[in-house]
Amino acid sequence: MSNKISVGHVHMSGCTGCLVSFADNYGGLLTILDKYADLVYCLTLADVRHIPEMDVALVEGSVCLQDKTAVEEIKETRERAKIVVALGGCACYGNITRFSRGGQQNQPQHESYLPIGDLIDVDVYIPGCAPTPQMIRNVCVMAYLLLKGNDDQKKLAAEYLKPLMSLAKACTSSCGCDIMDSVINQGLCMGCGSCAASCPTRAITMQYGKPNVDREQCIKCGACVSQCPRSWFSFDVVSQFEGITDAINGAME
Amino acid sequence: MVSDNFLGNYASVVAARSTDKSILKGAQDGGIVTQLFAYALEEGIIDGAIVAGPGDEPWKPVPVVATTVEELLAARGTKYNISPNMQLIKEATRSYGLDKVGIVGTPCQIQALRKGQLYPVGLRDVPDKIALAVGIFCMENFPYQSIVQLVEDHANTKLENVTKMDIGKGKFWVYTGRGASVQLPLKITHKYEQAGCHVCLDYVSNLADVSTGSVGTPDGWSTVFVRTKNGGDIWAKAIAAGCFETKPMDSVKPGLDLVTKLATEKITKNQKTLAERATFGVGKGLRNPYI
Numbered sequence: 001m002s003n004k005i006s007v008g009h010v011h012m013s014g015c016t017g018c019l020v021s022f023a024d025n026y027g028g029l030l031t032i033l034d035k036y037a038d039l040v041y042c043l044t045l046a047d048v049r050h051i052p053e054m055d056v057a058l059v060e061g062s063v064c065l066q067d068k069t070a071v072e073e074i075k076e077t078r079e080r081a082k083i084v085v086a087l088g089g090c091a092c093y094g095n096i097t098r099f100s101r102g103g104q105q106n107q108p109q110h111e112s113y114l115p116i117g118d119l120i121d122v123d124v125y126i127p128g129c130a131p132t133p134q135m136i137r138n139v140c141v142m143a144y145l146l147l148k149g150n151d152d153q154k155k156l157a158a159e160y161l162k163p164l165m166s167l168a169k170a171c172t173s174s175c176g177c178d179i180m181d182s183v184i185n186q187g188l189c190m191g192c193g194s195c196a197a198s199c200p201t202r203a204i205t206m207q208y209g210k211p212n213v214d215r216e217q218c219i220k221c222g223a224c225v226s227q228c229p230r231s232w233f234s235f236d237v238v239s240q241f242e243g244i245t246d247a248i249n250g251a252m253e
Numbered sequence: 254m255v256s257d258n259f260l261g262n263y264a265s266v267v268a269a270r271s272t273d274k275s276i277l278k279g280a281q282d283g284g285i286v287t288q289l290f291a292y293a294l295e296e297g298i299i300d301g302a303i304v305a306g307p308g309d310e311p312w313k314p315v316p317v318v319a320t321t322v323e324e325l326l327a328a329r330g331t332k333y334n335i336s337p338n339m340q341l342i343k344e345a346t347r348s349y350g351l352d353k354v355g356i357v358g359t360p361c362q363i364q365a366l367r368k369g370q371l372y373p374v375g376l377r378d379v380p381d382k383i384a385l386a387v388g389i390f391c392m393e394n395f396p397y398q399s400i401v402q403l404v405e406d407h408a409n410t411k412l413e414n415v416t417k418m419d420i421g422k423g424k425f426w427v428y429t430g431r432g433a434s435v436q437l438p439l440k441i442t443h444k445y446e447q448a449g450c451h452v453c454l455d456y457v458s459n460l461a462d463v464s465t466g467s468v469g470t471p472d473g474w475s476t477v478f479v480r481t482k483n484g485g486d487i488w489a490k491a492i493a494a495g496c497f498e499t500k501p502m503d504s505v506k507p508g509l510d511l512v513t514k515l516a517t518e519k520i521t522k523n524q525k526t527l528a529e530r531a532t533f534g535v536g537k538g539l540r541n542p543y544i
Binding site for chain 1: 339
């Protein structure tokens, strides 16, 4: 028990879909909770009322600036967690809450929402709407290895998490336009189609080998540009795909 | 296991071709991709494969999920323009309902696949359902309009009459059904290359389970690298089943030296392009994706 890391799930203005994704590791979630992590806080699943100290906070949802409790909670999360993870498109990039503009009963003044990185420092991003169970699983295993592993495991975990930490440092906004701005416009697109596959709303189609983004259909989750191999690509990590996959599968047995 | 700076990690490399005459007829080289997927499909190792099938315009590939040998046969032959095969990687596990997905791709597409397996952002349930990734050698690719320009203008040949295109022996070759062939010097083709290819640091699909290409072996044969444990298992079973005829690489001409030479040229040239991007502007550079 003492060798596990403590993990909390903090629910800001989210839809709980990110937590469902975590749960969609099925038996894998139980393995994570058995071997690697104690879930010390999660209003959906446990009766702990206030944000405790934790190694890793998985934060889903964005923050409503007109909701005092929400603003206090995100600050408390930063104070009490060693590693803050923005879990999902809303926490990372605002996602659908980017379109909020108030005027609805019974809090018509609740109009401004920001991704958590605009209010606190965030260590790791797990983008996606919804984020994938496999990515959440990988980050949990790697966070455990980073905090509790031997030197080799710490090194591997740090290498694995590095791009996700770079994403957290880079920015708090994303959308299909990034595929144009930072990939095609930069002379980097080679037409693989990963962006189109990863888009949850099918806003991207491939035309003559290049992505075409329907910006009215884009919900600003940032999945396309995160999945794009010409957005970021780590030869150090990806070249070890066979060993890393075996290690993660082994950890989940 | 060999670990080569330019050819990647591999367990073995051989010259090979399919033993199935119906596959070889219409295959670009030794029919390796079609044969390997056909075998894997029949054995239940995969239940479908994403391949570059025929599109709505001549010589324009469209990614398809092939679940029959007939569909695999229809995808034979190299189309020298972009087929975004990764586009179907999630859909193959959704409406197609596949549990064991095969995919063929250029080196960049195999890189995209492996990134997607390790960092699945929008690819839920995809990582564990990849059963066989076959990579092809790739020096560079072209947009569709570049192929129209090269074949119809430079080679003065109607695209619908073309039966095969090939880049080899320093030339771009265009063959027609009535026996004519036109060859263009490669220097004509350079300006038509896809820009994104110029930062690519992989020639022989280093991250595939099995990778294959034309360079290194005689016409009608392919060079095959067997790389991962998974690739090794499937390749060994296919050999045991009599799917392939093989020869040791050092018994064929021009052999592995030429593969190494071309890989070194590609990677060295593109590393230079990447370095130049860093100082492309005045006090400003272009983005480097390789963090």
